[in-house]
Amino acid sequence: MIEAAMIWNEPNNKSHWDPEIDPEWQLFGNMANLAADAIAAANPGITKVLGGISPIDCGFMNRMKHYGVLDRVDAVAVHGFPLDWNLWQIHEWPAKIDDIRTVTDLPIWVSEVGVSTFGAEEVQLWGLQQTAELLKGKAERIQWYSLYDLPRTWEATTRHREAEGSSYYRHFHMGLLREDGSPKPAAEEFAKHTPAMGLVQWFHFEDHRLDDAVAWMKHLGVSYLRTGLSWADSFRPNALDWFDRQMKALEDFDVTVTFCFTPEHRGIAPHHTSPPQVPEEFAAFCSQMIERYAPRQRLAQPQSHTASAV
Template sequence: MIEAVKLWNEPNNKSHWDLELDKDWLIYSRMVRLAGAAVRAEHPTLPRVLGGMSPIDPGFLERLDRQGALDEVDVVAVHGFPLDWNHWPIDEWPLRIAEVRAVSRHPVWVTEVGVSSFGAEEVQEFGLRRTAELLLGRVERLHWYSLYDLPRAWPATTRHREAEGSSYYRHFHMGLLREDGTPKRALRHFADYTPQLGICQWFHFQDPRLDEAVAWLKKLGVRHLRTGLSWADSLRPGAEEWFDQQMRALEDFDVTLTYCFTPESCGMTAHHTSPPNHVEEYADFCARMTRRYAS
């Protein structure tokens, strides 16, 4: 079941949207308006979620509102990693939510929150339990990032790499499971908070972990899952077959489905973070995926 669709991922983060090409988010705002309308035309009652803010910035949300982007969404989303990347302590989560609610007429979801085990697994263990204490019951949806560590052979989706100390390497230690599928300390607590606590798990093209991930999600009692379908991947040979396989495997969960990543051939530059030359093409992708998996 698709319970919501999400229009892009972290549009105010340079690792996911090229801020030099769209400094004022005018292109992004128009893209969201068109895509949101296209999704609504396919499925009038399906919630449309704005790409999660990271960092959490009420001013960014106010800018998008002035530019009309919020007219075609039903939910705003935030992402937060206070023990790894954000410049505020974990106990300020309620304050961050209140700041967003103060400038938004929409419900607020937390569609990514996580803690790496980069320094110590005990830090992640504490972070999971404290996050659940602070946010469960305060927001309608809460998705922990993530089930699996990012494999070392895969690049993290970021632009800074080693430029900021350990920041790049922390991306590879966000899972409750290690790359080889063995559990970390925090995993033993996760089922204490399901089904209210969901998971965000991205699946790469033809990801070999898919079936094992589904088994773990069911074992943990997960109901709410956030994942994505890549616009860039949609141009690969065999894309529809892979998308169908992925969505069939996830049919027992309430899925928030993120549409993101610009194909190199469609961008102002040949990069997945680039604004598209024609935002209508992104809206068409959103409509086609919604028609295929949510209608």
């Protein structure tokens, strides 16, 4: 059910990793190395991907190279939202990819790219067209964020929430589908670019949108999907039942699973962005999920036959 395992999400973004606890990302580098080794031991056939970085920063990538992380993964990933959050223009996408290629020869995945409809739905349509033109053939993997708008009653995964002003509310309008499941104009355009472009859809614990999401992705021609399995959620009651249901529903797609989110009680600080107290515990979670959903294929042992006399 899993073709690739992504180690964390946006590790150089303070909404996903606490730079006050780990300012040089040494703890992250060590944790990523442990996780990559654990995933490889569980199933060496799984593609290991360094969590998509945001912002796109060669300095951070060089740091990961220095810590040995790039020696253990099979691809690196970047995230970009130039029409919403980044301080660069959409036409700079090829240059951003080329910058990372100066650091590593590993395949580069654009594991999140998207445009919000916060201002106008037509902006998303134009942005999707431009993104496809700029990135198809330039990056080894392109995954559009996202299928659904975030329900307004939920919270976006960001550190400062409403204090971010309009930047925060853009998180709620990134979908090709509105909160009620109706398609925006960009949905029809997106279907013109599948299967070359994939999707990103994070499913919250016991997400009511799961089955409808599967139906929509098949309708749009999606073949590969990026989602997540939360280490923090694994401590909820009935967590494995939910994980099983989620992964079963997604079995018709090539799935990249992102492993992330520190359980509050296992972090150095009680927050999902905190480095863990014991990084081996995160590695063990990664290994357990691979063994459960992408087990190593074991070859049948040849049977011995005793030759009969003629």
